[in-house]
Amino acid sequence: MKDIQIKKLIGAEQKRQKKVINLIASENYVSDDVLDALGSELTNKYAEGYPGKRYYGGNEIVDKIEELCKERALKLFGLNMTDWHVNVQALSGSPANLAVYLGVLGATHVKSVPSADKSVPPTTIAAPKIMGMSLDQGGHLTHGQKVTASGKFWTQVPYGVDKTTEVLDYDQLRETAVREKPAIIVCGYTAYPRIIDWVRMREVADAAGSILMVDMSHIAGLVAGGVYPSPFPFADIVTTTTHKTLRGPRAALIFVKRDTRELDKKIDKAVFPGLQGGPHMNQVAAVAVALREAIQPKFKKYARQVIKNAATLANELMKRGWRIISNGTDSHLVLIDTWQGGVKNSLGAGAVSGKDASEKLEKDGIIVNKNAIPFDTRPPFDPSGIRLGTAAETTRGKKERDFKKIAEKIDKILKEA
Numbered sequence: 001m002k003d004i005q006i007k008k009l010i011g012a013e014q015k016r017q018k019k020v021i022n023l024i025a026s027e028n029y030v031s032d033d034v035l036d037a038l039g040s041e042l043t044n045k046y047a048e049g050y051p052g053k054r055y056y057g058g059n060e061i062v063d064k065i066e067e068l069c070k071e072r073a074l075k076l077f078g079l080n081m082t083d084w085h086v087n088v089q090a091l092s093g094s095p096a097n098l099a100v101y102l103g104v105l106g107a108t109h110v111k112s113v114p115s116a117d118k119s120v121p122p123t124t125i126a127a128p129k130i131m132g133m134s135l136d137q138g139g140h141l142t143h144g145q146k147v148t149a150s151g152k153f154w155t156q157v158p159y160g161v162d163k164t165t166e167v168l169d170y171d172q173l174r175e176t177a178v179r180e181k182p183a184i185i186v187c188g189y190t191a192y193p194r195i196i197d198w199v200r201m202r203e204v205a206d207a208a209g210s211i212l213m214v215d216m217s218h219i220a221g222l223v224a225g226g227v228y229p230s231p232f233p234f235a236d237i238v239t240t241t242t243h244k245t246l247r248g249p250r251a252a253l254i255f256v257k258r259d260t261r262e263l264d265k266k267i268d269k270a271v272f273p274g275l276q277g278g279p280h281m282n283q284v285a286a287v288a289v290a291l292r293e294a295i296q297p298k299f300k301k302y303a304r305q306v307i308k309n310a311a312t313l314a315n316e317l318m319k320r321g322w323r324i325i326s327n328g329t330d331s332h333l334v335l336i337d338t339w340q341g342g343v344k345n346s347l348g349a350g351a352v353s354g355k356d357a358s359e360k361l362e363k364d365g366i367i368v369n370k371n372a373i374p375f376d377t378r379p380p381f382d383p384s385g386i387r388l389g390t391a392a393e394t395t396r397g398k399k400e401r402d403f404k405k406i407a408e409k410i411d412k413i414l415k416e417a
């Protein structure tokens, strides 16, 4: 590379990544093949439209790449083209979710329509409802939070976990859904360590007459690896980023059930031309590479190890007095209440805010993110917890014994006053 400044900075980032213990639950390390595809000449190509229906010439090769990517995406999750459609063009998770809402709900965010007769007050039209988990309970911003387009154009109906068990409160969820009748119920979260009961979610969606959308961004690699139940038999729409447990480039996939509602066509139109121009074909090719890797039997082994490592991490931290949200994990993710009311327990654990905890750990080369815990009373910039994930370090070959040592190190650092 001739650009010395950028070359140096990339080199520095490569070194940083090698040096640290990376426990960011949404990160991973991609293969050299994925990097090759990302850095290829495919980045030069404009391909607005879909295979066979492009607005530019010269697309015969990228058409094949996009079709291959779609084929692999369906194959990885055991789906066939008759029942499921997949769009591989969304640039990342947030635009993918936005495309679903735009395609399915339309932009009916007009909440007040003025009347022709000035003496008659404007008619208020309620924006369609998206039922999504609250941010502090483990939900994602794009599941209807007010600060994002998903909460500005549509109305969020929030739901969450049970205060005692910190596990999804399905009864409450059902009651809210039946009362509010949201157009879409979104499940699949960003800081929820437990298995989601897809059967119950489907039952709730049916009772409320809602579309069931699963955002499986965090767990996609675990579903692909067969260590987390698949949402596909139950969902109408499944979105996922490709860079977390799935270990691909930063991108997203949108799977849509094919039926008379024709949601697939509506969502395709929302992606392009609704929200995006030309897809990033280098990214689409890199996703295809990652999907092929995830189809290989050794990916299943990887996914199993991710789960074992997370269980070890949670158990070892609990042994040392740390309160783990929901008392453990079924996934790659461990959420620690580092604050616990600001009081240290008899094992010396507690009384560190999430911000302080993440900063202390970073000084010693352990990278995590501060995170709200359910019913958090502290502010989002300095919440009560930290979120850890095992996907990235498992890619680097770490096993249970390594995670035992990582837990010991985390414990020691956080207990140093």
Ligand code: DSN
Residues within 6 Å of the ligand: 025, 026, 190, 191
């Ligand atoms: N990528 C999400 C995560 O870290 O969980 C945030 O958007």
